[in-house]
Amino acid sequence: MSSRSTPPNRRRTCWRHARLATFAAGSPWGWIDDGALVTEGAHLAWVGAEADLPSNLQVDDEVDLHRALATPGLIDAHTHLVYGGDRAGEFEQRLQGATYEEIARAGGGIRSTVAATRAASDEALFQGAARRARILMAEGVTTLEVKSGYGLAQAHEARCLAAARRLARELPLDVRTTSLAAHALPPEFAGRPDDYIDAAITWLAGQQARGLVDAVDAFCDTIGFTPAQTERIFNEAQRLGLPVKLHAEQLSDQDGAALAARFGALSCDHLEHLSARGVAAMKAAGTVAVLLPGAYYFLRETKLPPVPALREAGVPIAIATDHNPGSSPALSLVLMLNMACTLFRLTPEEAWRGVTVHAARALGLPDRGVLAAGQRADFAVWDAEHPREIAYRFGHNPCRRVVHAGVERTM
Ligand code: DI6
Ligand code: FE
Numbered sequence: 001m002s003s004r005s006t007p008p009n010r011r012r013t014c015w016r017h018a019r020l021a022t023f024a025a026g027s028p029w030g031w032i033d034d035g036a037l038v039t040e041g042a043h044l045a046w047v048g049a050e051a052d053l054p055s056n057l058q059v060d061d062e063v064d065l066h067r068a069l070a071t072p073g074l075i076d077a078h079t080h081l082v083y084g085g086d087r088a089g090e091f092e093q094r095l096q097g098a099t100y101e102e103i104a105r106a107g108g109g110i111r112s113t114v115a116a117t118r119a120a121s122d123e124a125l126f127q128g129a130a131r132r133a134r135i136l137m138a139e140g141v142t143t144l145e146v147k148s149g150y151g152l153a154q155a156h157e158a159r160c161l162a163a164a165r166r167l168a169r170e171l172p173l174d175v176r177t178t179s180l181a182a183h184a185l186p187p188e189f190a191g192r193p194d195d196y197i198d199a200a201i202t203w204l205a206g207q208q209a210r211g212l213v214d215a216v217d218a219f220c221d222t223i224g225f226t227p228a229q230t231e232r233i234f235n236e237a238q239r240l241g242l243p244v245k246l247h248a249e250q251l252s253d254q255d256g257a258a259l260a261a262r263f264g265a266l267s268c269d270h271l272e273h274l275s276a277r278g279v280a281a282m283k284a285a286g287t288v289a290v291l292l293p294g295a296y297y298f299l300r301e302t303k304l305p306p307v308p309a310l311r312e313a314g315v316p317i318a319i320a321t322d323h324n325p326g327s328s329p330a331l332s333l334v335l336m337l338n339m340a341c342t343l344f345r346l347t348p349e350e351a352w353r354g355v356t357v358h359a360a361r362a363l364g365l366p367d368r369g370v371l372a373a374g375q376r377a378d379f380a381v382w383d384a385e386h387p388r389e390i391a392y393r394f395g396h397n398p399c400r401r402v403v404h405a406g407v408e409r410t411m
Helices: 088-095 100-105 110-119 122-137 154-170 193-209 227-240 256-262 276-285 293-298 307-313 333-342 348-354 357-362 387-392
Strands: 012-021 031-040 043-049 061-064 069-072 074-076 141-147 174-182 215-220 245-248 267-270 288-291 317-319 379-382 399-404
Touching (some): 122 141, 122 154, 174 193, 193 227, 227 256, 276 307
Parallel strands (some): 141 174
Antiparallel strands (some): 012 031, 069 379
C-alpha cells in the first residue's frame, strides 16, 4: 500500500474478486469471471483478470467484492425529469376511454404539465427532480440526460435547464441537458406554431452562453412539430455547434429520423413507426436508436419499433426510461431492461449494452459505458452473479454499491 497522503485525484483503490461485465467489444458481455478494477481518482487505471494484476501495483485501498457482479454505472439517456405536478388524473381519463392524442388536442397532456411547471418555484422544480433522480441513482444510474420542454417560454425553459444543472452540482451524478423547447405549442402561440419556432430559435444562443445546454431535441409528430419546423430548430443548433437528437416516429412516420440523420444526430428516440429508409439513414449517420419501452407500455402502443431491422443494419440501440409525467412515469432503468426484452424482444445483453455503452454514445460521451482503463470510474455492484438475472427479474432492486467518479456513494 502507498502512503495515506496521496492526493484524492491520484488515490488508487483496487476492487478485487468481481464478476465483471465490462461491455468492452469483442466478447459476450465483455465478461471477466474473476476480475479486478483499479480506480485512480475519477478514472479507471486498470481493468482485467485478477490473475493478471501487475505484481508491482501500488494502491491506497483494497476492497474485496467476494465474487459480486460489477457493471458500468447505468446511463439513462432520455428523461424529462424536471416538471411540476403530475398527470394521475389524465391516467384515470385514459382508463375511461380518452386517448393520449385526444387529451393532448383538448389542451391537456403536455400543456397541463406546462401550466404546473410555470407555477412551480425554482426550488420546487429542483426538489421534485432531485427526488426522482435519487430513485434512479439507487439502481446504479451514474449519468442522466434531462430535457427541458415543460417551460415553453424563454425564462421557464432556462429555469428547467438550470434545475437540471443543479442536480449535477448537488448529487453524485453526471447530468447532460437537452433543450426541448419544440416539445409542444404553448397557449400564447395557439395557431401560430411557426412564430413559436421563431421565438424558440432565438433562445438557444442564450442558453448556450449560460452553459445550460448540451444538445437540442424536438418532438416531430402530428401533435408536435412538422419536419420543416424541426429543421429550422436544427439549423440553429448546427450554427451554434450543438448536437441534435429527435423524438422521431413515435406516433406516426414523419421521416423525422432521416431528417435528424442529415444533421448527424446523436440519437433518434421512440421510433415505433420508423421506416426502412429511416433505419438506413441512421446507420449511415452513426445515429443511435433510443428505444423507450416505458412509453410504449404506458400508452399501450401496439406498433413495435423495428428491432430486427435495426439489429440487421447494425444501428446501436439504447434503452432509456423517458421518465415524464404523461407517457412514462417510470423511475426504474432496471425495469426497462426487462421491458426491453419482454416487449421489444431484445436479448438481455442488447438491453444491457443499451443502458451502458450505447447510452453513452447517445449522449456523445465516449469516456463511459464500458469498464476499461482510461474510462470514468463509474460502476455498480449488484446482488447477482450475472447481468442476465437483472434483466430477467422485475420489481426488484439488486443494486448494492455505486461508485461515481471514483467515489463510493452512501446508499
Ligand atoms: N413524447 C413523449 O412520449 C413525451 N414527450 C414526447 O415528445 C410525453 C410528454 C408528456 O406527455 O408530458
Ligand atoms: Fe421523451
